[in-house]
Amino acid sequence: MLSPPGLICTTIGGDVDRLKQITVAIADTPSLRRQKDDPGRIDPKSREAADHSFNFLAAVALTDGEFGLAQFASERWNDPKLRAMMARLDIACDGALNATAPGAFPCSIRAVGHDGRKYEAVIADPPGFSRHGLDADSVTKKFNAVTAKRLGESARARIIDAVMSLDGSPSCGALSKALATD
Secondary structure (H helix, E strand, C coil): CECCCCCHHHHCCCCHHHEEEEEEEECCCHHHHHHHHCHHHHCCCCHHHHHCCHHHHHHHHHHHCCCCHHHHHHHHHHCHHHHHHHHHEEEEECHHHHCCCCCCCCEEEEEEECCCCEEEEEECCCCCCCCCCCCHHHHHHHHHHHHCCCCCHHHHHHHHHHHHCHHHCCCCHHHHHHHHCC
C-alpha cells in the first residue's frame, strides 16, 4: 500500500510494533553517509545528538505520527521503546534519491508489516529545501506551533506580517521592531 508522506504511522494505527522491517533511505552524499554512520548520532546521548540522529528522528516520527519540539521532551531519545525502534531501523543511502531533489534532502521510508503488507512514504522535496519556494501557509503554521507557548497571538501576527513584507522592505527595521516588542 502506498501511503501519503508522513502517514505510515496513521495507516498502522500508531502501532509501530506491527512493522517487521523498516528502511529509511536518504540521498547518497558524503556528508549524509558520515552522519548516518556517526556512532554518536546512531546512539544519541544528548538533545543535540538526537536532533541530528536519523535513527531518533525517524523512530519518534513513526511512533508519534508527527514531529516537532514536543518529540524532544523528557529526553525521549532515552525512552526504551524509542531506543528499541531506533535499533530496528535500517538507514541507507540511496543514490536514486539524489536526482529527485538536487541540493535538498529527499528521503523515503519503506516498511513491511508482520502480515506482509507494504508501506511507503516518499518526500522528494522536503519543506524548507523546496526547489519551488517555501509554502507560506506551512511556514506560518510551523511558526505558530513552535512559538505559541512563548508569544501571544498578536505578537506572532506582528512578526508574521513583518516577515511577509520583507521582500518589499528597504531594511529589516520593521522585523527588528516586531521582534523587540513585548
